[in-house]
Amino acid sequence: MRKSGLLAAGLGLTMVACGGDIDTATNGGEAGSSGGSRMNVVEQRGQLICGVDGGIPGFSFLDDTGSYSGLDVDVCRAVAAAVFGDADAVEYRRLDSTERFTALAGGEVDMLSRNTTWTISRDTSVGLEFAPTTFYDGQGMMVRTDSGITTLEDFEGKAVCVETGTTTELNLTDQMRQLNVDFEPVVFQDADAAYAAYDEGRCEGMTSDKSQLIARQSTLPDPNAHMLLEVTMSKEPLGPATLNNDSTWFDVVKWVTFGLMQAEEFGITSENIDSFKGSEDPNIARFLGEEGTLGSDMGLPNDFMYQVISQVGNYAEIFDRNLGSGSQFNLERGQNALWTDGGLLYSPPFR
Amino acid sequence: MTTVTPDALSSTRPEVVGLSPWAWAKKNLFSDWFNSLLTVVLVTILGWFIFRLANWALTTAQWQVIPNNVGLFMTGTYPSSLYARVWALLAMICLLAGLSWGVLSRNLSTLFSRNVLIGLGVVCAFIVLFPPTRPSSLKLLPMVAIVAGMAAIGRQAGRQRPGIGNWVSLLWFLSYFVALWLIGGGLGLTPVSTNDWGGLMLTLLAAVSGIALCFPLGLMLALGRRSALPVVRWLSTVYIEVVRGVPLVAFLFMGQVLIPLFLPVGTRPDRVLRAIIALALFSAAYLAENVRAGLQAVPRGQREAAMSLGLNTPATLGLIILPQALKIAIPAIVGQFISLFQDTTLLAIVGLAELLGIGRSILANPSYLGRYAEVYLFLGVIYWFFCYAMSLASRKIEDKLNTDER
Numbered sequence: 241m242r243k244s245g246l247l248a249a250g251l252g253l254t255m256v257a258c259g260g261d262i263d264t265a266t267n268g269g270e271a272g273s274s275g276g277s278r279m280n281v282v283e284q285r286g287q288l289i290c291g292v293d294g295g296i297p298g299f300s301f302l303d304d305t306g307s308y309s310g311l312d313v314d315v316c317r318a319v320a321a322a323v324f325g326d327a328d329a330v331e332y333r334r335l336d337s338t339e340r341f342t343a344l345a346g347g348e349v350d351m352l353s354r355n356t357t358w359t360i361s362r363d364t365s366v367g368l369e370f371a372p373t374t375f376y377d378g379q380g381m382m383v384r385t386d387s388g389i390t391t392l393e394d395f396e397g398k399a400v401c402v403e404t405g406t407t408t409e410l411n412l413t414d415q416m417r418q419l420n421v422d423f424e425p426v427v428f429q430d431a432d433a434a435y436a437a438y439d440e441g442r443c444e445g446m447t448s449d450k451s452q453l454i455a456r457q458s459t460l461p462d463p464n465a466h467m468l469l470e471v472t473m474s475k476e477p478l479g480p481a482t483l484n485n486d487s488t489w490f491d492v493v494k495w496v497t498f499g500l501m502q503a504e505e506f507g508i509t510s511e512n513i514d515s516f517k518g519s520e521d522p523n524i525a526r527f528l529g530e531e532g533t534l535g536s537d538m539g540l541p542n543d544f545m546y547q548v549i550s551q552v553g554n555y556a557e558i559f560d561r562n563l564g565s566g567s568q569f570n571l572e573r574g575q576n577a578l579w580t581d582g583g584l585l586y587s588p589p590f591r
Numbered sequence: 592m593t594t595v596t597p598d599a600l601s602s603t604r605p606e607v608v609g610l611s612p613w614a615w616a617k618k619n620l621f622s623d624w625f626n627s628l629l630t631v632v633l634v635t636i637l638g639w640f641i642f643r644l645a646n647w648a649l650t651t652a653q654w655q656v657i658p659n660n661v662g663l664f665m666t667g668t669y670p671s672s673l674y675a676r677v678w679a680l681l682a683m684i685c686l687l688a689g690l691s692w693g694v695l696s697r698n699l700s701t702l703f704s705r706n707v708l709i710g711l712g713v714v715c716a717f718i719v720l721f722p723p724t725r726p727s728s729l730k731l732l733p734m735v736a737i738v739a740g741m742a743a744i745g746r747q748a749g750r751q752r753p754g755i756g757n758w759v760s761l762l763w764f765l766s767y768f769v770a771l772w773l774i775g776g777g778l779g780l781t782p783v784s785t786n787d788w789g790g791l792m793l794t795l796l797a798a799v800s801g802i803a804l805c806f807p808l809g810l811m812l813a814l815g816r817r818s819a820l821p822v823v824r825w826l827s828t829v830y831i832e833v834v835r836g837v838p839l840v841a842f843l844f845m846g847q848v849l850i851p852l853f854l855p856v857g858t859r860p861d862r863v864l865r866a867i868i869a870l871a872l873f874s875a876a877y878l879a880e881n882v883r884a885g886l887q888a889v890p891r892g893q894r895e896a897a898m899s900l901g902l903n904t905p906a907t908l909g910l911i912i913l914p915q916a917l918k919i920a921i922p923a924i925v926g927q928f929i930s931l932f933q934d935t936t937l938l939a940i941v942g943l944a945e946l947l948g949i950g951r952s953i954l955a956n957p958s959y960l961g962r963y964a965e966v967y968l969f970l971g972v973i974y975w976f977f978c979y980a981m982s983l984a985s986r987k988i989e990d991k992l993n994t995d996e997r
Contacts, residue, residue: 294942294944294948295948295951295954295955297955297956300955301956302668302953302956304659304956304958305671306662306668306671307668308668334944334948334952335942338844339941342849342852343848345852346848432954432963455960456961459961568957569957
């Protein structure tokens, strides 16, 4: 009888626990605002909430010190630097590829910077607004050098590993249907699992964006045993996105992104930016907010680009640090060079 | 009731302790040619597997990813300047764990028996030698001392005041809120957004909260399903069957993605809380069926006897039916708890940085690309440790409550 009493007492305690738990941990709530721009919400909160993946090498990951780094993360930091003058005023939300758009639509995040490919359906029916492309990618195919596969037609009856919920999966199906190749897709929720399966030989081919394939190839046990096919299955312009019908906020994200490219074109880096202060060149003076009202017209501090470049760096610095010569991936700039260098990065004038 | 003495008990069982290792092997492994063959084949396969694993672990594997990221694995992106609060939390848990251990073993003749001392020695050696824990050994060793010290104190206290067990339960209950305060801040401590809660800390918090919430809920659903009131019975049945028909991932996605669409912007509950509630609501349906199985195993006569003694319904339930039903259902309930603990890994899919999710982020760090095997093995061992601890605890509780001889 004594024991049953004890049990009943424990029972009562857990029942009380159920009542007490609900009202704890309700922080991070939004400053409510019906109508108006997201910009006001962000400014009131004092922090940018940026949707990232959190697990893509070179784009967003946790470094040893426990802070997020990568190209996608640096774009978030640039926007925060522009709005608040503090690149660290960002809260990162990790979003799965399947929930990223609903998270944005539901107001969970202010912007997406999560390897999102700009497509017409996402721009129209999903209701996104795409800021300039920060990384031009294309879908490629990795195979084993000794597999004898050299074209997509060789995949007749063979298996290809692919991540689910991405445009990659759709592109692959489209391409193969076009070529009338009967292949077997092996679908994974997670990139790690997909590459591990490819490495074990479950699939003859691994398809993903070329940048990812090159990055991952360097980590396979024998990198030289694999190669990329000479085929580009798609255009993958990756860039930040915001929600439709909010030009004020979209303009901020768009022009901060353009500013990163424009700074490279001007030759302004985080190191030499102070030597440009008081520049005679009216373009640079306007860009850094010493003349004109480019910033305040957008509702930002006039020196917003000064804050961005001094704290985060220009596009070249961001690219080199995360993907290029400053990283272990050592990616070529390729299409991601400025238009003056034969690439695709082109910023409209800041005036 | 007849008392069975230990001597009488052991005489009914075959004596195996006295066998020499060789005789034991002959009896159990090589009794006839088929068993011998089986043994040889299996030992070869096992030996080869262990050899390959050890070979990989000692030569190919690059383990520095684990010690370099211990902080991340344990607490995620929790600010490192506030780690002292996590240590305080750990100290509090050790304090209570030691106290409970002491109180529970108050009737044993020696608290620190040979096996316990060996165990403590192994833990201390592990802390000092294992690379990920070595840097923190100056903090972890005192934790072990706290557990041992509190065990001794708890045993003394338990002997002097046998009713202290209830107070320890109350302390555990209160400690949950102290833990939330220590992690989340507020009331004089720097607040930490739930977005920064992560790693093992978040996994354990989600599991503990989920278990604490789903147990009472499941119990009520089980009682509701056997209720004489038709509406209560139908509602409980519908809830249980609907929830059991939906996968947990769908439930979690609904919590993370759909709820914000329905609610106005200002009233959105925290995403960690949403995930915990989804976990608890999901597990409650399964738990309800486990408890119902226990309820059905209690003979009808028990209820009738209680009624004829003049006990009202709550007293019949609380004093007669539930203690017996829950005792029967313990293995199934703990099984459900273990599965809830493992289900917390799904939180990684909805973007929470729990243990598995943080592993994914660390694997994306260019310095550790391709270290899957090391990281996932490490995570697997952690999950196994906690699940096995739960299953051990359930066996202990079963033994303790197993008052009737069968």
